[in-house]
Amino acid sequence: MTIRTTARGAGEHEASILLVDDMEDNLVALEAVLSALQVPLVRAVSGEEAMKALLRQDFALVLLDVMMPGMDGFETASHIKRLDQTKDIPIIFLTGAETATDAGYAFRGYATGAVDYLTKPFDPWVLRTKVAVFLDLHRKNRQLQDLLDHEQYRLDDFAQRLQVVESELSSGADTEQLARHVAELAESLEELRLRRAER
Incomplete structure (x- = not known):
């Protein structure tokens, strides 16, 4: 080879x-x-x-x-x-x-x-320029995929935390603990909203 x-x-x-x-x-x-x-x-x-x-x-x-x-x-x-x-x-x-x-x-x-x-x-200049464009597109696609992967991770984390709250609700957890978890969820949701607004 x-x-x-x-x-x-x-x-x-x-x-x-x-x-x-x-x-x-x-x-x-x-x-x-x-x-x-x-x-x-x-x-x-x-x-x-x-x-x-x-x-x-x-x-x-x-x-x-x-x-x-x-x-x-x-x-x-x-x-x-x-x-x-x-x-x-x-x-x-x-x-x-x-x-x-x-x-x-x-x-x-x-x-x-x-x-x-x-x-x-x-023409060396033409070839190099065309190749540079495709490299740039590839990098941008990678960056976009990384952003999407990170966003998906945050959404998955949010969904898991929401399941914990739902589970506590159904099991009759105390109000203080539920209120704390709901406040954490609201904070996470606001972070997600702000990150989307920045783009």
Whole structure:
């Protein structure tokens, strides 16, 4: 297996970019262009290796060569889009100039689920800018998911505390204890309301 990761200051949960190409020179060129983004770059030299990498870790984006021996880029993209774990990962197809003029390739690329289609040799600035946009989207989605998870935790906690009060009500607990628990619930509810108002 020839999967190799290059990372500069990568955090444990930082999203990576998967570079899939059977040509060493192309992988080196991609790494040179994208190294300025300071994110982990993972190499795979075939569609099969790409699928193994995708099942092992989280990726913000896949840069995928169209023409590869064995499982080509289209077939690899189809597999990526079929799996629940990987179906939402954006794919940018990279293809040589000789196939770029064939309209069927571009159509097939977009039909397979690609978000973009770039011709080699690509403009480094354009590629880096497009990749940066997808990295930013991935980070924002992560932040939103973290907020939703935290909000869900607070709601679950509130529901559990409410169940305690209901249980005390049905068991005839003393009024002082009930009043204290109801006041705590009201305080928690106000905190939730204020947090939502801040957004």
